[in-house]
Amino acid sequence: xxxxxxxxxxxxxxxxxxxxxxxxxxxxxxxxxxxxxxxxxxxxxxxxxxxxxxxxxxxxxxxxxxxxxxxxxxxxxxxxxxxxxxxxxxxxxxxxxxxxxxxxxxxxxxxxxxxxxxxxxxxxxxxxxxxxxxxxxxxxxxxxxxxxxxxxxxxxxxxxxxxxxxxxxxxxxxxxxxxxxxxxxxxxxxxxxxxxxxxxxxxxxxxxxxxxxxxxxxxxxxxxxxxxxxxxxxxxxxxxxxxxxxxxxxxxxxxxxxxxxxxxxxxxxxxxxxxxxxxxxxxxxxxxxxxxxxxxxxxxxxxxxxxxxxxxxxxxxxxxxxxxxxxxxxxxxxxxxxxxxxxxxxxxxxxxxxxxxxxxxxxxxxxxxxxxxxxxxxxxxxxxxxxxxxxxxx
Amino acid sequence: xxxxxxxxxxxxxxxxxxxxxxxxxxxxxxxxxxxxxxxxxxxxxxxxxxxxxxxxxxxxxxxxxxxxxxxxxxxxxxxxxxxxxxxxxxxxxxxxxxxxxxxxxxxxxxxxxxxxxxxxxxxxxxxxxxxxxxxxxxxxxxxxxxxxxxxxxxxxxxxxxxxxxxxxxxxxxxxxxxxxxxxxxxxxxxxxxxxxxxxxxxxxxxxxxxxxxxxxxxxxxxxxxxxxxxxxxxxxxxxxxxxxxxxxxxxxxxxxxxxxxxxxxxxxxxxxxxxxxxxxxxxxxxxxxxxxx
Numbered sequence: 170x171x172x173x174x175x176x177x178x179x180x181x182x183x184x185x186x187x188x189x190x191x192x193x194x195x196x197x198x199x200x201x202x203x204x205x206x207x208x209x210x211x212x213x214x215x216x217x218x219x220x221x222x223x224x225x226x227x228x229x230x231x232x233x234x235x236x237x238x239x240x241x242x243x244x245x246x247x248x249x250x251x252x253x254x255x256x257x258x259x260x261x262x263x264x265x266x267x268x269x270x271x272x273x274x275x276x277x278x279x280x281x282x283x284x285x286x287x288x289x290x291x292x293x294x295x296x297x298x299x300x301x302x303x304x305x306x307x308x309x310x311x312x313x314x315x316x317x318x319x320x321x322x323x324x325x326x327x328x329x330x331x332x333x334x335x336x337x338x339x340x341x342x343x344x345x346x347x348x349x350x351x352x353x354x355x356x357x358x359x360x361x362x363x364x365x366x367x368x369x370x371x372x373x374x375x376x377x378x379x380x381x382x383x384x385x386x387x388x389x390x391x392x393x394x395x396x397x398x399x400x401x402x403x404x405x406x407x408x409x410x411x412x413x414x415x416x417x418x419x420x421x422x423x424x425x426x427x428x429x430x431x432x433x434x435x436x437x438x439x440x441x442x443x444x445x446x447x448x449x450x451x452x453x454x455x456x457x458x459x460x461x462x463x464x465x466x467x468x469x470x471x472x473x474x475x476x477x478x479x480x481x482x483x484x485x486x487x488x489x490x491x492x493x494x495x496x497x498x499x500x501x502x503x504x505x506x507x508x509x510x511x512x513x514x515x516x517x518x519x520x521x522x523x524x525x526x527x528x529x530x531x532x533x534x535x536x537x538x539x540x541x542x543x544x545x546x547x548x549x550x551x552x553x554x555x556x557x558x559x560x561x562x563x
Numbered sequence: 564x565x566x567x568x569x570x571x572x573x574x575x576x577x578x579x580x581x582x583x584x585x586x587x588x589x590x591x592x593x594x595x596x597x598x599x600x601x602x603x604x605x606x607x608x609x610x611x612x613x614x615x616x617x618x619x620x621x622x623x624x625x626x627x628x629x630x631x632x633x634x635x636x637x638x639x640x641x642x643x644x645x646x647x648x649x650x651x652x653x654x655x656x657x658x659x660x661x662x663x664x665x666x667x668x669x670x671x672x673x674x675x676x677x678x679x680x681x682x683x684x685x686x687x688x689x690x691x692x693x694x695x696x697x698x699x700x701x702x703x704x705x706x707x708x709x710x711x712x713x714x715x716x717x718x719x720x721x722x723x724x725x726x727x728x729x730x731x732x733x734x735x736x737x738x739x740x741x742x743x744x745x746x747x748x749x750x751x752x753x754x755x756x757x758x759x760x761x762x763x764x765x766x767x768x769x770x771x772x773x774x775x776x777x778x779x780x781x782x783x784x785x786x787x788x789x790x791x792x793x794x795x796x797x798x799x800x801x802x803x804x805x806x807x808x809x810x811x812x813x814x815x816x817x818x819x820x821x822x823x824x825x826x827x828x829x830x831x832x833x834x835x836x837x838x839x840x841x842x843x844x845x846x847x848x849x850x851x852x853x854x855x856x
Binding site: 447 | 662676
C-alpha cells in the first residue's frame with residue numbers, strides 16, 4: 170500500500186525523524202493561507218500523488234511542474250491553481266498521468282548539501298538495509314547503474330536495529346562534518362526503527378538534506394507498506410487513498426483477485442501469479458497485447474470467477490479473453506461450472522478462449538461442451554494463444 | 564536418490580486441524596507420503612485422517628520420529644511455527660503459508676541459517692519426489708519419476724513445466740517450489756548445489772521471475788559449479804515496470820531485475836532459455852541434446 174508524502178511525514182515526525190513543518194491544501198486559497206501560517210520566507214508547494222518524479226513532471230498541456238518554490242502567499246496560490254484538479258505526468262505515472270487532488274505546502278530550509286537515503290528489504294542479504302548516497306536529489310537508479318560505488322549500504326537486524334557505529338560509518342563515508350555525526354546517528358537509527366515498526370516495504374528519502382545548521386532533514390518521503398502486515402496496523406489502513414488507485418484494481422482486491430490493468434486488448438484470467446505473468450508473455454509472443462494481469466488464486470469459486478469476468482469485460486478495450494487454468498488444487502470441473510455461470514450472469518460480449526489442464530480436465534471439458542456456452546476451447550498454451558490473438562483481431 | 568525428500572521421509576503437518584491443512588494432509592497420504600502426525604496447539608490427543616495430533620512440534624517429533632514438516636499455519640502465526648519447527652530440530656521445514664509479513668521472515672531467516680534445519684518457502688507449493696513423497700499442494704498425477712530436477716519461484720507455472728516434461732517423456736527427480744515472497748528460506752543456488760550433487764538428477768529446469776537478482780546469481784553459480792545441462796524460463800518478460808504482479812517479489816524497479824538482464828545472464832552461463840512458457844519442456848530437451856553432441 171502506498172501513501173502520500175504528507176502522510177509519510179506525519180508518521181516520520183511521530184517516530185522522531187526530523188521533517189519540516191507543512192500543511193495540506195485542497196484549494197488555492199488554502200495553499201495561500203498555509204504559506205502565511207508557516208511564516209518562512211520560502212515554501213515548497215508539492216503535488217500529492219502516489220508517484221515519484223514530481224519535481225521534473227509537468228501538468229498535461231502546461232509548463233506547471235509538480236513541485237515549485239513560492240516566495241509569497243500569492244505565489245503559493247498560483248502554483249496550487251496550476252496543480253489542483255489538473256493531471257500531472259511524471260516518469261512514474263505513465264503518459265496518462267495522475268490527477269492532483271491536494272498539495273502539500275512545506276516550509277523552506279537552508280540547504281547545505283543534498284543526499285539520498287532509503288530503507289528497504291534486501292532479498293540477497295535477507296534483511297532490511299539502509300542505503301545512502303552523496304548523489305541526492307538525482308535519479309538514484311541511474312546513479313546505481315553508472316556509479317555503483319556511490320551507493321553505500323548497511324544491513325541491519327530488525328530487532329537490534331541499525332547500530333550507532335553503522336550510522337557513523339555512513340556519516341563518515343558521506344563526508345558529513347563531524348559536528349553532524351550525532352544528528353546522523355539519531356536520524357538514521359530512528360528512520361530504520363520507523364521502517365521496522367511500521368512494517369514498511371520501502372522508505373525513501375530523496376533528497377535527504379544536510380541543513381546549514383548541521384542537522385539532517387527529510388525533505389521528501391516516499392513510503393510503501395507490506396500489504397501482508399497491514400492486519401497489525403489498522404491505523405495505517407486508514408491512510409489508504411482509494412482515489413489514487415485504479416477502481417478496477419480496488420474492486421478486484423475486494424473479491425480476493427489480484428488484478429493489474431494494462432493497455433492491451435486481450436483480457437487474461439489465470440490461476441497463479443507466475444502462470445498469469447507467463448500467459449501475458451505468451452500472448453505477446455504471439456503478437457497480441459495483454460489487457461490485464463489477473464490471478465484468480467488457488468481457491469477460485471463461482472463468485473470470484475464471475476467478478477473476474479465483470480472486471481475484465483468492463484474494460485472497453487478488451488476484444489477477446491483468454492482463460493488459462495492449470496488445475497491443481499482447483500479442479501477443472503469447478504472452473505468449468507464457474508465459466509458457464511459467468512457466461513449466463515455477465516454475458517460474454519467478446520470471444521472467450523478457454524484452455525484447461527490439470528485435475529479433472531476431461532470432465533471439465535465435457536461440462537463446457539455440453540453447456541452450449543459461447544466458448545472457444547484450446548489444447549495447450551500455443552493453441553490458446555494463437556486462437557485468442559486471432560479472435561482479438563477478427 | 565533425489566533431493567530433500569524420499570519415501571523414508573517422515574512428515575508432520577503444522578496446522579493439521581485447519582481445513583486446508585487437513586485437506587492437503589489427506590492429499591499427501593493419498594500420494595503415498597509417510598505422514599506421521601500433526602501439530603495444533605491445544606488440540607493434542609485428537610486425530611486427523613487417522614494421524615495423531617500433538618500440542619507442540621517437539622512432542623510430535625519425539626513420538627513419531629518426524630524429520631520434515633509441512634506448515635499451513637495462518638500468516639500471522641506462521642513465522643512462530645517455523646521457529647518452533649527449527650527449535651525442535653526438524654531437518655526440513657516446508658512453509659506453504661501465503662501472506663507472511665516480510666519483517667517476520669527477516670527475523671526468522673537468521674535463526675534458520677544458524678540452525679541445522681533447511682527452510683523451503685514460504686508461499687510455495689512444496690516439494691515432491693515423484694513416486695515417493697509429496698509434501699505440499701501440487702497435483703501429484705502430473706509428475707512422473709525420472710531425472711530432471713525442477714525448481715521455481717511460482718506454483719502453477721511449475722505445474723505447467725512439469726506437465727510439459729511429463730508429456731515429452733522426461734520424468735522428474737525432485738521438484739522444488741522456492742516460493743514467491745521477497746524473503747524465502749532457500750534460493751536457486753541452494754537447490755542447484757543439491758541437484759548437482761544428486762546422481763539421480765541428470766538435468767535441471769528452473770523457472771524464474773522478473774524482480775530481484777536471484778536468477779542472475781543462479782546463472783553465475785551454474786557457470787562455475789554446475790556441470791549438468793540447465794534450461795530456464797523467466798516469467799513476466801512483458802510486465803510493465805513498477806507494477807506488482809501478484810508475487811511480492813515480482814517488481815521491477817529502475818532497470819534492476821528486468822527480464823532482459825536475467826535472460827542475458829542465463830545465456831552467458833550456457834543455460835538454454837525457453838522463448839515462451841509453451842517452450843519450457845522443449846528447452847530442457849534442447850539443453851540435454853546439446854550436451855550429447
